[in-house]
Amino acid sequence: MSKTIALVEDDFALRENYISALSKQGYSVQAFSNRALAEAAFTKQLPDLAIIDIGLGDELEGGFHLCQMLRALSKHLPIIFFTARDNDFDTISGLRMGADDYLTKDISLPHLLARIAALFRRNELLQTPLQASDVIQQGDLCIDSKRMTLRWKGTPIELTVTEFWMLYAIAKFAGHVKSRQQLMDESNMVVDDTTITSHIKRIRKKFQQIDSQFDCIETVYGMGYRWKMQA
Amino acid sequence: MAIIRIGLRAQLLFSASFLLAIPYLAYQYVWELESYLRLGQEQTMVGTARAVATALHERPQLFNSQSAFLSDVRPGKDLYAHKIDSAIRLDGNLQDWQPYDALMIDYSTDNLLNPSSTYQPQSLSFRHMVGQFGEYLYAVFDVTDNSVVYRNQNSLHVDRNDFLQIALLLPDGVFQRFIISPFESQWVNAYLLSDANKAVSLQRKIQGQWAQTEKGYNIELRLPLDYLAGQIAFAISDVDEDSNGQVKYSVGTADPTKSDDLGTVLLPSPQIEQIIKGLEYSNSRVWVVDKHKRVLARSGDIQKVSGFSDQTDKKNEGLWQQFEADWLLPLYYQILTKPPTQFVDDLKDAFALKGRDLDQALRGESSTLWRLSSDNKAVILSASHPIFMEGSVMGAVVVEQTTNGIRTLRNKALEQLFHFILAMVIVGSLSLLMISSRISSRIRTLRNDTEHAIDIHGKITQHLSPSKTQDEIGDLSRTFVNVLTRLAQYNDYLENMAARLSHELRTPVAIVNSSLDLLALDPKADDAGVYIDRARDGIRRLSAILTKMSEATRLEQTIQRCDVETFDLVALLNGCVQGYQIAHADRVFTLKASVARFDIQGSPELFAQMLDKITNNAVEFGVNGSEVFINLVTDSSKVRLFISNKGELLPANMRAELMDSMVSLRSDKQQSTSSGGHIEPHLGLGLYLSKMIADFHHASIDIENQSDLSGVVVSLSFN
Numbered sequence: 001m002s003k004t005i006a007l008v009e010d011d012f013a014l015r016e017n018y019i020s021a022l023s024k025q026g027y028s029v030q031a032f033s034n035r036a037l038a039e040a041a042f043t044k045q046l047p048d049l050a051i052i053d054i055g056l057g058d059e060l061e062g063g064f065h066l067c068q069m070l071r072a073l074s075k076h077l078p079i080i081f082f083t084a085r086d087n088d089f090d091t092i093s094g095l096r097m098g099a100d101d102y103l104t105k106d107i108s109l110p111h112l113l114a115r116i117a118a119l120f121r122r123n124e125l126l127q128t129p130l131q132a133s134d135v136i137q138q139g140d141l142c143i144d145s146k147r148m149t150l151r152w153k154g155t156p157i158e159l160t161v162t163e164f165w166m167l168y169a170i171a172k173f174a175g176h177v178k179s180r181q182q183l184m185d186e187s188n189m190v191v192d193d194t195t196i197t198s199h200i201k202r203i204r205k206k207f208q209q210i211d212s213q214f215d216c217i218e219t220v221y222g223m224g225y226r227w228k229m230q231a
Numbered sequence: 232m233a234i235i236r237i238g239l240r241a242q243l244l245f246s247a248s249f250l251l252a253i254p255y256l257a258y259q260y261v262w263e264l265e266s267y268l269r270l271g272q273e274q275t276m277v278g279t280a281r282a283v284a285t286a287l288h289e290r291p292q293l294f295n296s297q298s299a300f301l302s303d304v305r306p307g308k309d310l311y312a313h314k315i316d317s318a319i320r321l322d323g324n325l326q327d328w329q330p331y332d333a334l335m336i337d338y339s340t341d342n343l344l345n346p347s348s349t350y351q352p353q354s355l356s357f358r359h360m361v362g363q364f365g366e367y368l369y370a371v372f373d374v375t376d377n378s379v380v381y382r383n384q385n386s387l388h389v390d391r392n393d394f395l396q397i398a399l400l401l402p403d404g405v406f407q408r409f410i411i412s413p414f415e416s417q418w419v420n421a422y423l424l425s426d427a428n429k430a431v432s433l434q435r436k437i438q439g440q441w442a443q444t445e446k447g448y449n450i451e452l453r454l455p456l457d458y459l460a461g462q463i464a465f466a467i468s469d470v471d472e473d474s475n476g477q478v479k480y481s482v483g484t485a486d487p488t489k490s491d492d493l494g495t496v497l498l499p500s501p502q503i504e505q506i507i508k509g510l511e512y513s514n515s516r517v518w519v520v521d522k523h524k525r526v527l528a529r530s531g532d533i534q535k536v537s538g539f540s541d542q543t544d545k546k547n548e549g550l551w552q553q554f555e556a557d558w559l560l561p562l563y564y565q566i567l568t569k570p571p572t573q574f575v576d577d578l579k580d581a582f583a584l585k586g587r588d589l590d591q592a593l594r595g596e597s598s599t600l601w602r603l604s605s606d607n608k609a610v611i612l613s614a615s616h617p618i619f620m621e622g623s624v625m626g627a628v629v630v631e632q633t634t635n636g637i638r639t640l641r642n643k644a645l646e647q648l649f650h651f652i653l654a655m656v657i658v659g660s661l662s663l664l665m666i667s668s669r670i671s672s673r674i675r676t677l678r679n680d681t682e683h684a685i686d687i688h689g690k691i692t693q694h695l696s697p698s699k700t701q702d703e704i705g706d707l708s709r710t711f712v713n714v715l716t717r718l719a720q721y722n723d724y725l726e727n728m729a730a731r732l733s734h735e736l737r738t739p740v741a742i743v744n745s746s747l748d749l750l751a752l753d754p755k756a757d758d759a760g761v762y763i764d765r766a767r768d769g770i771r772r773l774s775a776i777l778t779k780m781s782e783a784t785r786l787e788q789t790i791q792r793c794d795v796e797t798f799d800l801v802a803l804l805n806g807c808v809q810g811y812q813i814a815h816a817d818r819v820f821t822l823k824a825s826v827a828r829f830d831i832q833g834s835p836e837l838f839a840q841m842l843d844k845i846t847n848n849a850v851e852f853g854v855n856g857s858e859v860f861i862n863l864v865t866d867s868s869k870v871r872l873f874i875s876n877k878g879e880l881l882p883a884n885m886r887a888e889l890m891d892s893m894v895s896l897r898s899d900k901q902q903s904t905s906s907g908g909h910i911e912p913h914l915g916l917g918l919y920l921s922k923m924i925a926d927f928h929h930a931s932i933d934i935e936n937q938s939d940l941s942g943v944v945v946s947l948s949f950n
Contacts, residue, residue: 011738013765017745020762024752084737087730105741109748 006047007031008038010057021109035062046074054083071098078119101160111188118161122148138171155210162187163203171227179224240667247663254652265641273599276630280616283628286506287618293502294625307336308485308494315364321451323442328371335360344481353377355469355480363498367453376447378471382412389430391476398487400462406490416443462493497525504528518629525583533631563649567642570635574608588615592627610634673704684715691719735776742769786920790927798835799828807842815850824863833928841924844917845945849876875944880936
């Protein structure tokens with residue numbers, strides 16, 4: 001049975017394009033042009049994944065409300081914000097509401113599809129037993145690359161797909177410097193340096209919420225980032 | 232190139248320092264005043280001298296003494312009877328004469344009656360003076376004689392010993408000689424002497440004391456004034472032990488044997504003194520001198536007279552007076568000189584005066600002279616006036632005064648002046664300093680605030696708070712605030728412009744992007760044409776946005792190149808309203824015009840463009856189904872066009888800025904509510920462009936809330 005993806009997007013042309021693209025990948029797509037329609041449908045049946053625009057018609061923050069509603073209905077439903085707004089404030093708000101990823105509209109179709117696939121894979125693997133081969137242990141850090149989960153000193157940390165890919169790229173080979181371009185490639189993004197920096201900051205913050213002494217993600221000025229070997 | 236930086240404070244103080252010229256002028260003025268006062272004093276004193284002289288003119292009896300008529304005065308021979316202040320005891324003791332010691336005259340070689348080459352002063356010489364006290368003339372002789380020979384008790388000769396001869400011209404014109412020839416140190420009387428040097432009779436009117444001393448002897452004598460007619464001669468003859476009774480030397484004031492060559496004695500004239508006695512209270516010292524400058528009379532004391540009575544020394548023991556006395560006056564008197572209360576008076580016992588003024592007076596002209604006392608403490612002004620008698624100068628009146636009065640007066644004036652100068656300088660400098668400090672600190676604050684308001688990249692970081700002071704600096708501050716606020720709004724607009732643009736651009740880019748991606752995935756798909764159309768649609772939207780962006784610039788160019796024509800505004804409004812009604816079916820458009828035709832100069836196309844913008848706003852900010860009311864009103868002087876709608880109000884604080892800068896009040900919501908799939912991007916240029924077009928039509932445009940706060944009205948007034 002094909003996965004169902006809900007697409008909430010008010011721009012007609014864009015909606016049609018993504019419906020075509022997702023359909024071609026074998027997903028079944030439910031498209032909605034406003035919040036009311038989407039909410040009505042979601043209360044009847046949840047999709048397997050939701051892609052939501054933030055500004056929906058008249059409602060400036062319709063997407064946020066929709067996200068909160070979905071999160072209330074299901075804890076594990078992958079949600080991707082897909083919006084024209086690229087400021088930090090909106091990104092942070094979106095991720096706080098429990099979205100799994102926050103993408104701007106200029107991301108290429110393949111990159112979007114890669115994320116969708118990754119989220120689906122994670123959800124699937126979460127239900128299968130753990131296999132040691134997929135796990136990378138790096139000091140106190142324990143990364144399960146398949147399930148896209150990680151633990152720091154035993155405590156799980158939730159990262160978005162983009163963040164996970166970035167951290168994975170950095171932590172896989174401790175001590176190796178990863179340039180921003182490499183991080184961009186690893187995480188299937190085309191963004192500016194500032195966006196990378198704010199992603200790294202967010203990742204650090206998430207670690208520091210658990211361990212205030214955390215300082216393993218090291219900035220190598222002029223080059224990029226690396227995972228600091230623990231003594 | 233190093234330019235010296237001179238602060239506002241220094242500049243102000245420098246220019247204000249010219250004000251110090253004022254106290255300087257005042258100081259000069261006081262000095263000037265003093266010189267006028269001196270001139271006045273001179274005149275007053277000449278007047279006094281003239282008045283005194285007037286009382287003495289043509290009164291020969293006052294000048295009846297012989298000496299007054301002498302052509303010249305021989306010192307030592309013509310004697311001056313000094314006024315003696317206290318009675319003289321005739322005891323041979325010269326203690327009484329001590330105060331007048333300086334007035335004694337030495338008689339020795341030059342006064343030998345029979346010049347001799349063997350003369351020795353220690354053999355015979357004496358010091359002598361005459362004085363007047365009461366009704367008597369006193370004479371004193373301090374004789375040096377190495378060998379005193381007294382008259383033999385049994386001798387009839389009076390001239391075989393040391394003796395004193397006195398020759399007098401009596402008031403009745405008789406010439407008489409007297410001799411004092413004692414037996415020992417004793418009370419003596421004079422004997423009238425006959426032509427053959429024999430003692431004729433005892434004359435008790437001339438009496439005195441002969442007292443032997445270590446170096447010789449003293450003689451004190453007195454004779455009544457009424458016994459004198461003004462001519463007199465004294466001579467002392469010395470007889471030594473070895474001279475065998477013969478007179479060895481005779482020393483005298485004049486030769487007593489020659490009746491026609493006696494000396495004179497000048498007595499201060501009691502009559503004149505009486506006349507000028509009244510002047511003792513005239514604040515000056517008055518002298519009357521004869522033509523030989525010898526003092527005939529005087530009155531007054533120069534130490535006491537100051538010229539002007541000083542009545543300003545009231546004793547107020549207030550705090551101010553204390554401060555003045557303790558601090559200010561000592562400071563002032565570093566510069567000022569206090570008139571001395573005591574000074575050396577050269578003329579205290581003078582019997583003869585001198586000076587240019589007196590010389591001139593004796594030549595017949597009154598004159599004045601300023602001189603310093605010998606200790607340089609006081610300035611004394613003397614005025615002289617001649618006394619005439621039968622056309623010739625008989626003497627002169629000299630009036631003297633110190634300038635102490637004037638100086639006290641001047642000092643008082645200067646004290647007051649210095650008070651004012653000090654107060655002025657202190658208060659003036661302090662207030663100037665305060666004002667300039669305040670100004671420069673305010674300017675500095677403004678400068679710092681302005682500097683901090685914009686960071687090094689030119690970004691406005693903080694807002695200034697406008698000054699409330701109603702002056703130029705306050706204006707400057709407010710202007711800065713204004714400028715910065717507008718700049719901030721414009722910057723804000725530009726910054727938001729980028730965000731808005733990226734927001735506006737991202738959707739069409741995503742459309743093009745995804746369409747191309749889909750095409751790339753399956754170029755031969757059946758719906759490839761649809762993707763191409765979508766991509767084109769996205770690109771069309773992109774170019775529309777770009778067009779909007781340059782609208783303002785293009786409008787400016789259009790306006791510059793636009794040909795002005797005359798068109799009927801009412802007709803134009805009618806046409807537009809019909810069009811709007813079709814375009815916005817959910818609104819009601821009403822046009823009301825008070826005239827049937829109104830021609831204006833301009834471009835109908837541009838005007839319509841402006842109306843489009845305004846109406847578009849009215850539609851977008853209004854509520855569905857509401858009315859957009861267009862009203863053309865004409866009155867006597869003005870034509871006004873109102874476009875009003877019901878709906879959202881303007882924010883209270885931004886009415887003025889709306890027209891001035893590129894401000895967009897549209898929220899994101901309104902950005903995206905534009906109808907259909909064709910999104911019209913809003914860049915906040917609508918009203919700005921409208922203003923440009925309105926200016927071109929010589930109209931002023933304004934936007935405000937309706938008075939009942941039900942909506943917004945845009946008004947255009949044509950001049």
